[in-house]
Amino acid sequence: MKKxxxxxxxxxxxxxxxxxxxxxxxxxxxxxxMYTLRNxxxxxxxxxxxxxxxxxxxxxxxxxxxxxxxxxxxxxEDHLTVTSSHVQLSALENNYPETVAFNKAVGNHTIIVPxxxxxxxxxxxxxxxxxxxxxxxxxxxxxxxxxxxGYHNHNFEMKKxxxxxxxxxxxxxxxxxNLKLEMDAAWVSRGGQDPVRFLQKxxxxxxxxxxxxxxxxxxxxxxxxxxxxxxxxLDWQAILPAAQASGVKWFIIEHxxxxxxxxxxxxxxxxxxxxxxxxxx
Numbered sequence: 187m188k189k190x191x192x193x194x195x196x197x198x199x200x201x202x203x204x205x206x207x208x209x210x211x212x213x214x215x216x217x218x219x220m221y222t223l224r225n226x227x228x229x230x231x232x233x234x235x236x237x238x239x240x241x242x243x244x245x246x247x248x249x250x251x252x253x254x255x256x257x258x259x260x261x262x263e264d265h266l267t268v269t270s271s272h273v274q275l276s277a278l279e280n281n282y283p284e285t286v287a288f289n290k291a292v293g294n295h296t297i298i299v300p301x302x303x304x305x306x307x308x309x310x311x312x313x314x315x316x317x318x319x320x321x322x323x324x325x326x327x328x329x330x331x332x333x334x335x336g337y338h339n340h341n342f343e344m345k346k347x348x349x350x351x352x353x354x355x356x357x358x359x360x361x362x363x364n365l366k367l368e369m370d371a372a373w374v375s376r377g378g379q380d381p382v383r384f385l386q387k388x389x390x391x392x393x394x395x396x397x398x399x400x401x402x403x404x405x406x407x408x409x410x411x412x413x414x415x416x417x418x419x420l421d422w423q424a425i426l427p428a429a430q431a432s433g434v435k436w437f438i439i440e441h442x443x444x445x446x447x448x449x450x451x452x453x454x455x456x457x458x459x460x461x462x463x464x465x466x467x
Contacts, residue, residue: 211467212459212462212463212467213240213242213459214242214243215435215436215437215462216241216242216243216436216437216438216439216455216458216459216462217241217243217244217245217269217394217436217437217438217439218236218239218241218243218244218245218438218439218440218451218455219244219245219247219272219396219438219439219440220232220233220236220244220245220246220247220250221247221272221440221442222439222440222441222444222447222450222451223235223236223447223451224247225447226447229250229251229252229257229260230260232250233260233261233263233264233266234264235447235448235451236264236266236451237264237265237266239448239451239452239455240452240455241266241451241455242265242266242267243266243267243268243269243436244261244266244267244268244269245268245269245270245271245272245298245394245436245438246268246270246271246272246292246294247271247272247300248271248272248273248277249288254287254288254291254292255291257292258291258292258293261292261293267293268292268293268294269294269296269394269436269438270294270296270297270298270336270368270393270394270436270438271289271294271296271297271298272298272299272300272301272338273285273289273297273298273299273300274299274300274301275299275302275320275321275324278297278299278324278328279320279324282327285297286328286331286333289333290332290333295332295333295334296333296334296335296336296366296393297328297333297334297335297336298335298336298337298338298368299321299335299336299337299338300338301338301340302317302342307342308352310347311347311348311350311355314347314352314355314356314359315355315359317356318355318356318358318359318360318365319359319360321335321337321356321360321364321365322359322360322361322364322365325360325361325363325364325365326361326364329363329364334366334393335364335365335366336365336366336367336368336393336394337356337365337366337367337368338367338368338370338396339353339367339368339369339370339373339374340370340373340377341373341374341376341377342377343356343377344373344374344376344377344378344379345377351377351379353367353384354387357388357391362390362391366391366392366393367384367388367391367392367393368392368393368394368395368396368438369381369384369385369392369394369395369396370395370396370398370440371395371396371397371398371420371425372396372398372399372400372412372418372420373396375400375419375420376400381395381420381425381428382421382424382425382428385425385428385429385431385432385434386428386431386432388432389431389432389433390432390433391432392429392432392433392434393434393435393436394434394435394436394437394438395425395429395434395436395437395438396438396439396440397415397437397438397439397440397454397458398412398413398414398415398439398440398441398442398454399412399413399414399415399416399417399418399419399420399422400412400413400418400419400420401413401417401418401419402419408443408445409441409442409443409444409445410442410443412441412442412443412444414441414449414450414453414454414457415439415453415454415457415458416453416454416457416458416461417453417457422461423461426461426462426465427465430465437458437462439451439454439455439458441454
């Protein structure tokens with residue numbers, strides 16, 4: 187009986203160690219887009235909240251109004267590393283040396299183009315091809331300096347031109363090594379497309395997923411109808427395995443207009459971690 191108790195204790199201990207290791211691994215797939223916390227006090231308070239919510243990694247938005255030394259200090263204080271940063275293409279084209287130097291100084295090596303102003307958006311197949319060529323050229327330039335370029339979608343890239351979405355035009359007219367995709371699954375769905383289809387069509391191309399959910403009309407209307415991951419309309423039980431199979435490295439929690447930022451990020455983090463732990467690793 188004593189031997190059995192000892193053996194049971196060893197098995198329980200090994201199981202706990204395995205679970206803890208798996209949890210630690212999953213945390214290194216999860217990050218927070220700091221845009222979610224933009225209305226939470228000062229930058230210091232924002233990064234502190236990310237740390238309190240259990241995040242180890244964050245995605246930046248530009249420079250957060252800080253110089254590289256100040257931002258690096260906050261990241262170090264809150265034990266956070268940088269997965270990537272949202273930077274407009276115009277900033278890269280007009281202030282390339284400064285932008286590259288800043289990102290390297292804060293430990294970031296992936297720059298994501300997050301948005302195209304309405305007035306600047308292409309409106310034809312050829313227009314999207316030309317924009318893709320700008321991205322490809324910038325991606326090649328950044329690679330020579332040790333950085334990776336990515337692109338973040340909204341719903342307007344789901345518009346079709348000759349039966350091909352603008353997002354596919356971008357990906358098909360750029361080299362995989364010059365441009366990765368940070369796929370916002372909620373915006374893909376809002377544009378009438380299936381996130382799983384993109385994951386299956388472009389294996390190795392999708393660097394990260396912005397992990398947030400859509401709410402039905404009439405629910406969270408004052409939050410742009412976005413919901414915490416796992417509490418909305420998206421089928422994460424299909425998206426997450428497809429993402430894993432496609433080679434997605436990061437699942438980045440985001441919300442465009444949270445009323446209660448703490449509730450949004452803590453709920454999303456808990457739900458995402460639980461879903462990722464169910465996947466084989």
